[in-house]
Amino acid sequence: MSFFTEFPVLETERLVLRQLRYEDGPDIQRYFTPELAKYYDWWPRTVAEGRGFVRFFKTGYREEQSIRWGITLKTNDKVIGTVGFSDFDHFSKAELGYELSREYWHMGIMCEALKAVIPFGFNEIEMHRIQASVFPQNEASLRLLEKLGFKREGLLRKFMYIKHRDAWEDCVILALLKEECDPALLSGATYVRRPGGSQY
Numbered sequence: 392m393s394f395f396t397e398f399p400v401l402e403t404e405r406l407v408l409r410q411l412r413y414e415d416g417p418d419i420q421r422y423f424t425p426e427l428a429k430y431y432d433w434w435p436r437t438v439a440e441g442r443g444f445v446r447f448f449k450t451g452y453r454e455e456q457s458i459r460w461g462i463t464l465k466t467n468d469k470v471i472g473t474v475g476f477s478d479f480d481h482f483s484k485a486e487l488g489y490e491l492s493r494e495y496w497h498m499g500i501m502c503e504a505l506k507a508v509i510p511f512g513f514n515e516i517e518m519h520r521i522q523a524s525v526f527p528q529n530e531a532s533l534r535l536l537e538k539l540g541f542k543r544e545g546l547l548r549k550f551m552y553i554k555h556r557d558a559w560e561d562c563v564i565l566a567l568l569k570e571e572c573d574p575a576l577l578s579g580a581t582y583v584r585r586p587g588g589s590q591y
């Protein structure tokens with residue numbers, strides 16, 4: 392797969408989505424406040440674990456298991472969130488994941504990032520299905536996905552063990568199929584920058 396040969400940098404109106412670097416670890420660890428962390432079973436609590444977060448996704452990319460972009464503003468190279476696909480199944484379907492620093496919520500940033508990542512998934516990776524698993528109380532994430540056309544497919548009861556709450560929690564499964572995707576989203580103006588500087 393060519394996107395595993397050269398990391399695809401995606402560009403939108405306000406954002407550059409680029410490969411994560413070890414030096415992003417401390418910024419990522421800092422934005423994982425308790426408010427954000429409540430939606431995760433694990434999150435980086437120390438600088439070393441922040442680098443571990445980056446290592447996890449670098450390894451996943453090297454082993455062609457996942458691809459995770461660091462979200463940066465065009466005006467600043469600092470990573471303010473991440474987004475990407477994991478659990479590729481024959482590069483035909485995958486799980487979507489993301490998080491954004493609390494400081495940048497409600498500015499349309501994740502929506503803008505997903506408008507680049509989703510067409511990349513359907514057009515470049517050639518997937519037919521993108522899935523997401525969301526806690527029922529995560530209203531922001533559910534609404535974000537539904538706004539982009541994802542459909543709720545069901546509730547997996549007591550599906551995910553959350554160690555820090557010592558509880559098995561329900562998960563809503565949502566998915567977007569390529570054929571259901573809004574054509575305007577599929578053909579959105581997203582540029583993939585190549586190392587030589589060319590774009591498509």
Ligand SMILES: CC(C)(COP(=O)(O)OP(=O)(O)OC[C@H]1O[C@@H](n2cnc3c(N)ncnc32)[C@H](O)[C@@H]1OP(=O)(O)O)[C@@H](O)C(=O)NCCC(=O)NCCS
Nearest residue numbers: 430489490491496497498499500501502525531532534535
């Ligand atoms: C979910 C998250 C990524 C949303 O990021 P964001 O950049 O603030 O979202 P956007 O501004 O792009 O919002 C897009 C749409 O999502 C919905 N939305 C976003 N935040 C919302 C909130 N707090 N409550 C209800 N709906 C919300 C709205 O429909 C919004 O569209 P609108 O502004 O036209 O109404 C962010 O809240 C986050 O990082 N949460 C914690 C981590 C997390 O939940 N990750 C996903 C785990 S499944």
